[in-house]
Amino acid sequence: MFVRILSALPPFAALRCAVLGFIALGLAATVCCANEVLESFDGVNYAGWQVRGDAFGDSPATGTLPGQQEVQGFVGAGLVNSFLNGDRTTGEMLSEPFVIDADHAALLVGGGRDTERVFVELVIDGERVAVATGAESEQLAWANWDVREHRGRTARIRIVDNATGGWGHLLVDAITLTDEPIRAPGRDALLAAYRTSAEYLREPWRPQVHFTPEIHWMNDPNGLVYHRGEYHLFYQYNPFGIAWGHMSWGHAVSPDLMHWEHLPVALWEEGDEMIFSGCAVVDRGNTSGFGTADNPPLVAVYTSHRPGNQAQSLAYSTDDGRTWTKHAGNPVLDIGEADFRDPKVFWHEPTERWVMVVSLAVAKRLQFYGSDDLKSWKLLSEFGPAGAEPKPNWECPDLFELPIEDARGRPTGRTAWVLEVDMGGGSVAGGSGGEYFVGDFDGQRFACHDPSQPAYWVDYGRDFYAPVSWSDIPADDGRRIWIGWMNNWETHLLPTDPWRSAMSVPRTLSLRETADGLRLVQRPVRELEALRGPEVRQLETVRVLDKGEEASLVVQQPSFSPLDLVLECEVQDDGFVWLDLLAGGDELTDGELANDTEATRLRYDASTERLSLDRTRSGEVDFHEKFAGVHTAPLTLDERRLQLRIILDASSVEVFAQDGRVVLTDRVFPSPGSHHVRIGGAGAEIKKLQVWPLRSIWRDN
Ligand code: FRU
Numbered sequence: 001m002f003v004r005i006l007s008a009l010p011p012f013a014a015l016r017c018a019v020l021g022f023i024a025l026g027l028a029a030t031v032c033c034a035n036e037v038l039e040s041f042d043g044v045n046y047a048g049w050q051v052r053g054d055a056f057g058d059s060p061a062t063g064t065l066p067g068q069q070e071v072q073g074f075v076g077a078g079l080v081n082s083f084l085n086g087d088r089t090t091g092e093m094l095s096e097p098f099v100i101d102a103d104h105a106a107l108l109v110g111g112g113r114d115t116e117r118v119f120v121e122l123v124i125d126g127e128r129v130a131v132a133t134g135a136e137s138e139q140l141a142w143a144n145w146d147v148r149e150h151r152g153r154t155a156r157i158r159i160v161d162n163a164t165g166g167w168g169h170l171l172v173d174a175i176t177l178t179d180e181p182i183r184a185p186g187r188d189a190l191l192a193a194y195r196t197s198a199e200y201l202r203e204p205w206r207p208q209v210h211f212t213p214e215i216h217w218m219n220d221p222n223g224l225v226y227h228r229g230e231y232h233l234f235y236q237y238n239p240f241g242i243a244w245g246h247m248s249w250g251h252a253v254s255p256d257l258m259h260w261e262h263l264p265v266a267l268w269e270e271g272d273e274m275i276f277s278g279c280a281v282v283d284r285g286n287t288s289g290f291g292t293a294d295n296p297p298l299v300a301v302y303t304s305h306r307p308g309n310q311a312q313s314l315a316y317s318t319d320d321g322r323t324w325t326k327h328a329g330n331p332v333l334d335i336g337e338a339d340f341r342d343p344k345v346f347w348h349e350p351t352e353r354w355v356m357v358v359s360l361a362v363a364k365r366l367q368f369y370g371s372d373d374l375k376s377w378k379l380l381s382e383f384g385p386a387g388a389e390p391k392p393n394w395e396c397p398d399l400f401e402l403p404i405e406d407a408r409g410r411p412t413g414r415t416a417w418v419l420e421v422d423m424g425g426g427s428v429a430g431g432s433g434g435e436y437f438v439g440d441f442d443g444q445r446f447a448c449h450d451p452s453q454p455a456y457w458v459d460y461g462r463d464f465y466a467p468v469s470w471s472d473i474p475a476d477d478g479r480r481i482w483i484g485w486m487n488n489w490e491t492h493l494l495p496t497d498p499w500r501s502a503m504s505v506p507r508t509l510s511l512r513e514t515a516d517g518l519r520l521v522q523r524p525v526r527e528l529e530a531l532r533g534p535e536v537r538q539l540e541t542v543r544v545l546d547k548g549e550e551a552s553l554v555v556q557q558p559s560f561s562p563l564d565l566v567l568e569c570e571v572q573d574d575g576f577v578w579l580d581l582l583a584g585g586d587e588l589t590d591g592e593l594a595n596d597t598e599a600t601r602l603r604y605d606a607s608t609e610r611l612s613l614d615r616t617r618s619g620e621v622d623f624h625e626k627f628a629g630v631h632t633a634p635l636t637l638d639e640r641r642l643q644l645r646i647i648l649d650a651s652s653v654e655v656f657a658q659d660g661r662v663v664l665t666d667r668v669f670p671s672p673g674s675h676h677v678r679i680g681g682a683g684a685e686i687k688k689l690q691v692w693p694l695r696s697i698w699r700d701n
Helices: 009-020 187-195 526-531
Strands: 035-039 050-053 091-094 104-111 118-124 127-132 137-146 154-161 170-178 216-227 230-238 248-254 261-267 274-282 298-306 309-317 340-348 353-360 365-371 378-383 395-405 411-423 433-441 446-448 465-469 481-485 507-514 517-524 548-555 563-584 598-605 610-614 630-634 641-649 652-657 662-667 676-693
Touching: 104 118, 104 127, 118 170, 127 137, 137 170, 154 170, 216 248, 216 298, 216 465, 216 481, 230 261, 230 274, 248 274, 261 298, 298 340, 309 340, 340 395, 353 395, 395 465, 395 517, 411 446, 411 465, 411 507, 433 465, 433 517, 517 641, 517 652, 526 563, 548 563, 598 641, 598 652, 610 652, 610 662, 630 662, 641 676
Parallel strands: 216 274, 274 340, 395 507
Antiparallel strands: 035 170, 050 091, 091 154, 104 137, 104 170, 118 127, 118 154, 216 230, 230 248, 248 261, 274 298, 298 309, 340 353, 353 365, 365 378, 395 411, 411 433, 433 446, 465 481, 481 507, 507 517, 548 676, 563 598, 563 641, 563 676, 598 610, 610 630, 641 652, 652 662
């Protein structure tokens, strides 16, 4: 309904607060003067509007439409959402005429960013006098038009969707006449309020030994670099909301890869440029000239994402990463492609130049470039398509040399190269995940040892994506360490608030000789062990597992603490062993948990040689239809010996089997009180069982 209702202030203010999620933090938006809501799109139809085409339907949408990322930030029951039947539909809506009787017109807008094809405009006498678009985000934000010079004139609002490709849709809501522009409470105020709240980094599902942003949305790790005693962690970040959008680089630093200090946003979205994934290096020789010989710069290489174009750009810092300047000559590598992203750069000593691996994402081809100064790049070679199919794309590559260990984990003194790359869908456990190739790199070209190699999976769980490794770890340390985004694009809208997503535990990498050839090994970094408290002594002395599905309690935790758990078993050829992690139940009888309510079950079966992680009964699983599931890895034992190391946090399980040869990472959302660990099985003998509580990285410094 297009009506002129003088909205009573308190309800409108309250609505805005509720929608933007501020009530929980006790923050009210400042609304000082009369707002006249011209259109709320909360009615059952578009009364008062002329509607053409098939993009808008007969009535306002009530939120997210099928196939769309989560729509956020609209007010009340409905909004205009032209994603009806996807981006391909088009149309136009024209309002009734109205008289401008305020200084500003404000409206919520989201979706595509194209002032010629996907926009909302204010029209007087048939002429556009103001226009607004979304920011390629499903999160609506306030747009304000200063209409003082048009006061007293008659105008109309026109909403246009004439685009059929990516981001070919618009979201519009709450068209308002107001004497003051409407602004959402600032991010800084929100963060300040959160920092002083009792819940600060203590929510029930807030990981306690994994990195998370304080508030809002995070995806891929970016710009991992070690410099002057600090590990830098940048990450894909939406400074304005809890869903993907406005991509910028968040920033944190740590002395030990465990305890993180949250720093201000390092690289902001600007104009129509979003800051997509990339890397950072210490430019020791000041080849870029951004620093000096005495103070070599940190240089970030990132993807500038603009509508229809992705190109590689630079930013630099000469104050230990605290402030960043975007290079005036950006972009430094633009080949006119729409899907060309996620550069990873390293110094290749033998050829004495920088090498970049970057992805032609939709073509599923990786390109290698060389440069002397980080500014001008020359194409060296290409790799792919290769590996798993079908997959929609390839993103976030990394390339590095690793030491090879023998089958028993002893150094051989030899090395090989690993090329890792991630697919946005179609991975081993469903949805997004990573694969890797083993071969050699001569500074020019990556040659796979086995050109016909199938996909080698990085992680058999669902929640380990876009891992990248730290640059510039000192040679006397010598480790190659990476961290991954503990989430999956298919099920990424996890039920947490006011933040979304976590990083994995940092993992040290190597290659191991196996019967099948060289395979990647990942182990939690040794720094994690420093978080261990005294070993848990309440273990029951179960040694031989012979009771099948009957459980023995290993750890009873009245309140949650993260755990580091090591289990070694000898498993007979027909034996099996399982662990119920984050298990819930009412009471303890004879060392067992009664009224079993839920658990995340890890199970190894010797007859099928399968290790599986089952989160169908792990607590909150209904928020997405693809979330509940069992994720399985093939696993052959040596001499019947099963080795497991498990890192359990408030909403994650990471399983490192056979000393890191097979890894499974899953997010889980247990009910309050589901903190226990139980063990069961048959035909298995426990050789080692150790459990340590881990101190919180946020609280127990
Ligand atoms: C992978 C990815 C990258 C891109 C970034 C955008 O998760 O799609 O390819 O740079 O996310 O946030």
